[in-house]
Amino acid sequence: MVFILKRLYSAFYPPVPNSTSPTPLRFGILGAANIAPIALVLPIKNHPDAVVHAVAARDQKRADAFAKKWGIRKAYGGSTAYQELLDDPQVDAIYNPLPNGLHYEWTMKALAAGKHVLLEKPSANTSEETRRMFEFAEKKGLVLLEAFHYRFHPAVRRAKEIVSSGELGEITRIETSMSVPVGIIKANDIRLQYNLGGGALMDMGCYAMSMARYLAGSNPVRVVTASADTESAFPKIDVGTTATLAFASPTSEFTANVRAVLRDPLRFGFIPRMPELTARVVGTQGELTLFNFVLPWAYHYITVQSTLKTGAKQTRTEKHYGKDSWTTYRYQLEAFVDKVRGRTPEHWYDAEDSIANLQWIEHIYEETGLGARPASTAQVPAE
Ligand SMILES: NC(=O)C1=CN([C@@H]2O[C@H](COP(=O)(O)OP(=O)(O)OC[C@H]3O[C@@H](n4cnc5c(N)ncnc54)[C@H](OP(=O)(O)O)[C@@H]3O)[C@@H](O)[C@H]2O)C=CC1
Numbered sequence: 001m002v003f004i005l006k007r008l009y010s011a012f013y014p015p016v017p018n019s020t021s022p023t024p025l026r027f028g029i030l031g032a033a034n035i036a037p038i039a040l041v042l043p044i045k046n047h048p049d050a051v052v053h054a055v056a057a058r059d060q061k062r063a064d065a066f067a068k069k070w071g072i073r074k075a076y077g078g079s080t081a082y083q084e085l086l087d088d089p090q091v092d093a094i095y096n097p098l099p100n101g102l103h104y105e106w107t108m109k110a111l112a113a114g115k116h117v118l119l120e121k122p123s124a125n126t127s128e129e130t131r132r133m134f135e136f137a138e139k140k141g142l143v144l145l146e147a148f149h150y151r152f153h154p155a156v157r158r159a160k161e162i163v164s165s166g167e168l169g170e171i172t173r174i175e176t177s178m179s180v181p182v183g184i185i186k187a188n189d190i191r192l193q194y195n196l197g198g199g200a201l202m203d204m205g206c207y208a209m210s211m212a213r214y215l216a217g218s219n220p221v222r223v224v225t226a227s228a229d230t231e232s233a234f235p236k237i238d239v240g241t242t243a244t245l246a247f248a249s250p251t252s253e254f255t256a257n258v259r260a261v262l263r264d265p266l267r268f269g270f271i272p273r274m275p276e277l278t279a280r281v282v283g284t285q286g287e288l289t290l291f292n293f294v295l296p297w298a299y300h301y302i303t304v305q306s307t308l309k310t311g312a313k314q315t316r317t318e319k320h321y322g323k324d325s326w327t328t329y330r331y332q333l334e335a336f337v338d339k340v341r342g343r344t345p346e347h348w349y350d351a352e353d354s355i356a357n358l359q360w361i362e363h364i365y366e367e368t369g370l371g372a373r374p375a376s377t378a379q380v381p382a383e
C-alpha cells in the first residue's frame with residue numbers, strides 16, 4: 001500500500017528537470033477535460049522540452065479556472081475557443097481529450113491548422129474517420145498518435161517480449177478484461193452517451209481490444225461471438241460487452257476473449273466488485289498474467305507459469321516500473337515529443353494499428369446488434 005501511495009505521489013508531484021529547453025514544444029489542450037491533468041499536464045512538468053501553453057473550454061470561467069489550477073499561461077473560453085486555440089501561432093501541438101464523437105472533427109481541424117495531435121483513445125467513432133485523420137496527418141507531414149499510453153510502459157513491453165520469445169509455446173487463448181463497478185461512472189458521463197461515442201467497448205474495450213491484438217501480434221480473422229448488456233436509461237449504449245475473437249495461429253486458430261464493463265453489477269445487490277484490468281495469455285507451454293495492464297505505473301505484476309522439459313511447472317513473478325516517477329503517460333509523451341522532433345522514439349505504433357482497432361470494435365458492435373457508433377456530421381477541412 002505504501003508503495004502504491006509513493007507511486008501516486010510521484011505521478012502527482014513529478015520532479016522537475018534541472019534544465020529546460022528555451023524553445024519547448026508548446027501544447028494546447030482542447031477542453032478542460034478530467035483526464036488532461038494526469039495524461040498531459042502533470043507528466044509534462046517532468047519533460048525538459050515540452051510545455052502546456054494554452055487550454056480552451058466552451059466556458060471562459062471553466063477555462064480560466066483550469067488554467068489557474070494547473071499553471072497554464074493562456075485560457076481560451078466561449079463558443080469559438082477551440083478554433084481560437086488551433087489558430088494560436090504559439091501552439092505547436094494539440095492534445096485532444098474531447099468526447100470520442102468529437103475526436104474526428106477537432107483532430108481534422110487541428111491538422112488543418114498545422115498542429116501535431118496527441119489524440120485520446122479511442123481515436124474516433126468509426127474506423128473510416130480514423131483512416132482519414134491519419135491520411136490527412138501524413139499529407140500534412142504532422143505527427144498524429146492515438147494515446148494508448150499503456151503500450152509505452154516497460155511492464156507491457158516486457159509482457160509482450162515474453163509472449164514473443166516463445167516461452168509460453170504457441171498461443172492457445174488470450175483474455176483481456178477491463179471493468180469497473182456500477183456507481184463509478186455517473187449517469188451523465190460522456191461514456192454513456194451514444195452520440196458522443198459512448199459505450200463500454202469504446203471506452204474500456206478499446207484497451208482490451210488493443211491489448212489482445214498486441215499480444216496476439218496480429219489482427220483477428222473473425223468475431224466468434226459477441227454480446228452486450230444494455231440498460232433502458234442509456235439508449236444504444238453497451239454498459240458491458242463480451243466478445244470472442246478468432247486469430248490465425250501457425251497450426252490452426254486461437255481465440256481471444258475481450259471484456260469491457262462500465263457498470264459491473266453489485267454482488268448480492270450491495271457488494272461492489274473489484275475493478276478488472278487483466279491480460280492473460282495461455283500457450284501450449286505455459287501462461288502469463290499481467291495484472292493492471294492499463295495503469296501499470298501505479299501497480300502491476302506479471303506472473304509467468306511455464307512447463308519445464310521435465311514436465312515440472314515453474315512460476316515466477318516479474319515487475320517492471322522503469323524510470324522513477326514515470327507514468328504510462330510520461331513514457332507516451334517522451335515518444336510523442338521525440339517523434340515531432342525527428343528523433344526515433346523507443347516505441348511507436350502506426351496508423352494501421354489504430355485503424356484496425358476500431359474496425360474490430362465496429363465488427364463487434366455489429367455482432368451485438370447495437371451497431372457502430374455514429375459517424376461525425378461536422379464540416380471538416382478538405383483532406
Ligand atoms: N488515456 C486515459 O487514461 C484516459 C482517456 N480518456 C479519454 O479522454 C477523453 C475524455 O475523457 P474525460 O476526460 O473523462 O471526459 P470529460 O467528461 O472530462 O470531457 C472532456 C471534455 O469534453 C468537452 N466537451 C465538448 N463537447 C462536449 C459535450 N457535448 N459533452 C460533454 N463534454 C464535451 C468538455 O470540454 P469543455 O471543458 O470545453 O466544456 C470536457 O472538458 C475520452 O475520449 C476518453 O476516452 C478518458 C479517461 C482516461
Ligand SMILES: O=C1OC[C@@H](O)[C@H](O)[C@H]1O
Binds near residue numbers: 294
Ligand atoms: O481511458 C480510460 O482509462 C481508465 C478508465 O477507467 C476510463 O473509463 C477510460 O476512459
